Amino acid sequence: MWSEVLTTRLNRRLKIRTKLMGIAGVTSLALVLLIVISSAISRRVDGEVSALERLYVPRIALQPQLEAQFERIWRGFQDAVAASDDDALAATGELKDRFLALLSAARGSLAPDEAETLRHAVEDYYATGLDVSRRLLAEEADEGLPDAMAAMQKKQARVIEVLKATTRFDEHTLQSAFGATRHALDAGRTSRLWIGVGLLIVVTLLSLGLSRGLVRSVAELTEGFQHFSNSEFDRRIRLRAGDELGDLAQVANQMAESLERGRNLLQQRTDEVLQVNRELEAFSYSVAHDLRAPLRGMNGFARILFDDYKDRLDADGLDCLQEIQDNAVRMADLIDALLSLARVTRTALKPESVDLSAIARSIAARLAAAEPDRTTEVMIDDQLRAHLDPHLASNLLENLFGNAWKFTSKRSPARIEFKAVEENGSRTFFVRDNGAGFDTEHASKLFAPFQRLHSVSEFPGTGIGLATVQRIVHRHGGRIWAQGVVDAGATFFFSLPSTAIGEQRT
């Protein structure tokens, strides 16, 4: 349909402002047109009505006026004859002239030929009347007088007749005049109705067409924004309207483009950081690994020296040799701890439901078997399950139990608990001991690698265990914290999210 094509084309090109102004303009124009047409029709009806008025209103007053004036004329004749007054008779001329003046003044509302006939009839009567009156006044015997009087009466009747005819209201003329007026009124009403309906349809179609375009544009914008809100920044809004919504679509597309660029940049940076991190880990791993090789040599050859040449060394020499070996062993332990810490971050997480109680029991049994002379009370709750990597779970509990075991070495009986508490819907596990404890003020140092709160001579260790524990908990998206009192014991709490969290690293 052509109007659809037109509105579509208009929709593409015009601004919303222009469209709205167009609709307002068309509406105003329609109103003005309606007013102009109405007033033209009113004028036409007015013309018809005033024509009727001009034609008939003067006649309404004219007939009695003319009749009265005519009566004055013939009474003037009678009075003059009765009083035998020549002057009064002469004065009737004035009365006749006034009649004619009235007639001539009303000429516009009378048919000209009829008015002329009336004038002639009046003149004729007057002439006869004046003649008859004079003959009566002469008081002479007059044979022809009765005939003249009869003629005069005939003429009087003729004047009355012509006067009535001249000033009558013609029914037919009146009907046609009213008919014409009614017709004009009807035509005006009908044309106003049609013009009004036509304009209404045009304005409605225009508004509908334009608003349909707007609705379509808004729908496309909404769809585009939905894509953007789903982070699909590679999508574009395909809106080619030339209006403000088209501008909005363009701006939105530019926004998506820059968001996409930003995201790509961020991804690139993240990849770079991950790459650097991987390289760093590989580096520290290989450094730690390579450090072991010369250490093996030192330790191995020191042992050979001890095995094969101890006879040739005195006590001091043997002591030095022992020191070399002890230090080499300690350094090997440190390197092993570092490697194990690195392994926590290097290996891929394979979380599953793990029975922590069972793992803790086997660790406790192993520790007790290694030092059968110690008196310990180990309390482990049943059914402590969590969702985490089983190898790392063992590593975690080994470190926490190992610590508890180590720091309770001077207690008898040593007490170690492994329990869980429910808090705000999440489970918090804890390992508590009655060992050497620590000052809570230093709690933040506990989890940093190589940070120790006790000397090696007091309690041996590498300072890596709790760093490993923290890393394991963090890798599972959990939280770890500690409470302690010097010489009264320590408690290590950890909580894990209820479900496995996705692996952050690749």
Place this chain on the structure above:
Amino acid sequence: MTRVLLLVEDNPTDEKLTLRGFKKCGVANEIVVVRDGAEALDYLFERGKYAGRIADELPAVVLLDLNLPRVGGLEVLRQIRANERTKLLPVMVLTASKEEEDVVRSYTLGANAYVRKPVDFGDFATAAQTLGLFWLLHNQPAPSPQAS
């Protein structure tokens, strides 16, 4: 004639300690030392400088380091297992750390045992016994590996 042991080791210190340990315990088998994975494969498959070596029988056991120049230990192991002639050859992987023991465990490439470095004769003897290589430590004639 007793069969040889093949030691694949690039670190001279570790090699020295290993050889010394064996010698001290009276292992009379000849110990052939190669420096990297490629050389080990050349020896086993009689290629390169070992092409047409006279003793055409396989070593009694391969002691294989993991960190090797050129071709790594795990790749050597894979090729040994992929070859029809060598797929049953006993291989002991030498590990430098607990970390590497895990690596060997996680790769089911078919290492028969792993021994922690420096290879001390006691460890080697334990591993050899679990592999049924008791004969090796007593300098007895070797049964063919294919038959074991």
